[in-house]
Amino acid sequence: xxxxxxxxxxxxxxxxxSSLPDIVFMLLFFFMVSTTMREVTxxxxxxxxxxxxxxxxxxxxxxxxxxxxxxxxxxxxVFGTEPRIQLxxxxxxxxxxxxxxxxxxxxxxxxxxxxxxxxxxxxEYTKMGIVQDIKQELRKASALHINYSSRKRAKLN
Amino acid sequence: xxxxxxxxxxxxxxxxxxxxxxxxLVTTTMDVDSGLERRLPPxxxxxxxxxxxxxxxxxxxxxVLVNSKDQLLVENxxxxxxxxxxxxxxxxxxxxxxxxxxxxxxxxxxxxxxxGITKGVISLQNHVGTSYGTYIAVQNELxxxxxxxxxxxxxxxxxxxxxxxxxxxxxxxxxxxxxxISEAEPKRVGGK
Numbered sequence: 001x002x003x004x005x006x007x008x009x010x011x012x013x014x015x016x017x018s019s020l021p022d023i024v025f026m027l028l029f030f031f032m033v034s035t036t037m038r039e040v041t042x043x044x045x046x047x048x049x050x051x052x053x054x055x056x057x058x059x060x061x062x063x064x065x066x067x068x069x070x071x072x073x074x075x076x077x078v079f080g081t082e083p084r085i086q087l088x089x090x091x092x093x094x095x096x097x098x099x100x101x102x103x104x105x106x107x108x109x110x111x112x113x114x115x116x117x118x119x120x121x122x123x124e125y126t127k128m129g130i131v132q133d134i135k136q137e138l139r140k141a142s143a144l145h146i147n148y149s150s151r152k153r154a155k156l157n
Numbered sequence: 158x159x160x161x162x163x164x165x166x167x168x169x170x171x172x173x174x175x176x177x178x179x180x181x182l183v184t185t186t187m188d189v190d191s192g193l194e195r196r197l198p199p200x201x202x203x204x205x206x207x208x209x210x211x212x213x214x215x216x217x218x219x220x221v222l223v224n225s226k227d228q229l230l231v232e233n234x235x236x237x238x239x240x241x242x243x244x245x246x247x248x249x250x251x252x253x254x255x256x257x258x259x260x261x262x263x264x265x266x267x268x269x270x271x272x273g274i275t276k277g278v279i280s281l282q283n284h285v286g287t288s289y290g291t292y293i294a295v296q297n298e299l300x301x302x303x304x305x306x307x308x309x310x311x312x313x314x315x316x317x318x319x320x321x322x323x324x325x326x327x328x329x330x331x332x333x334x335x336x337x338i339s340e341a342e343p344k345r346v347g348g349k
Contacts, residue, residue: 022172029176049290051297053304054191063190119192124290128283131292132342139200148293149192 044069044086049124050153057147062116064104066097068130069123083126085134094130097137121149193296198339217259219248219279223295225286238294245302249277249334268314268329275334282341299338306334 046069057063067086071079075091085092087100105113118138122131138146221241222230229236231244251258254273261273279299283292304319307330311319315326322330 049293053300055194056191122289126289128287129285144197147192147194
């Protein structure tokens with residue numbers, strides 16, 4: 001009756017490792033992607049301020065970014081340590097903002113232009129003078145819908 | 158002599174597809190940008206010389222001043238940022254019709270009937286030397302005050318948070334508590 005009972009050591013089957021590369025690839029992809037893919041390389045240092053009353057920006061394709069902050073170390077020799085404006089990939093002056101907004105508008109569909117948002121990514125310690133100048137320029141360009149980019153803070157009290 | 162081409166193994170096709178799927182899943186949701194949403198006032202027309210708008214009464218204006226040392230002066234009182242929200246809420250709501258707080262106009266609002274709507278305006282003025290962090294914190298408190306009031310009213314009337322209401326109910330509440338924050342040009346006087 002011991003027809004079915006096998007004698008000898010019953011080996012545990014080895015764990016298949018053939019799918020390991022896939023898993024590794026997936027992890028690789030995950031990390032490649034989640035480490036913020038930016039379209040522009042930041043040349044300024046930005047620590048965003050914290051806020052609680054945030055709203056999310058819905059259509060990312062309609063957002064144009066203006067970065068303001070002190071330049072990174074490798075640019076400090078040329079551009080100094082005072083906060084500067086960065087549009088796309090280069091440092092810019094306040095007077096360039098109108099052109100930037102116009103260019104951004106032209107690159108979008110005409111029907112989408114009214115719902116365009118300008119996001120200001122400004123370093124916490126920047127003085128308001130420069131921000132105010134930017135806002136004036138945006139008003140002149142009638143890009144009135146803006147978003148002060150900020151980080152989520154846990155609610156007080 | 159035609160040699161058969163070996164079949165391309167299709168066992169890994171699923172894996173490739175999965176990878177692509179995951180790739181797109183991740184790229185579309187990661188790194189959500191969020192921030193304080195504001196609308197700038199349009200540029201005044203150049204030929205605007207005679208100002209026909211009637212002056213706003215003192216009691217209807219909630220003045221917030223921020224100086225270059227990031228200190229707050231709210232309605233002629235030194236306040237910390239933490240106290241600002243309560244103060245702004247009290248101003249916008251004016252529950253006891255205090256004569257020093259803003260006037261109200263009675264208006265018919267859907268779902269609510271005739272309601273006294275505040276004429277209050279929050280005026281924010283900062284110095285050129287104010288730091289952006291403080292500016293955002295102040296803005297946040299002011300926006301938060303109005304959001305709090307709207308939420309409280311929504312809870313009281315509909316038993317739901319403001320965000321979860323229908324569009325027309327939201328509009329009704331927005332009419333009762335309008336978001337009126339005006340920003341003055343910053344002062345350039347007073348040194349750096």
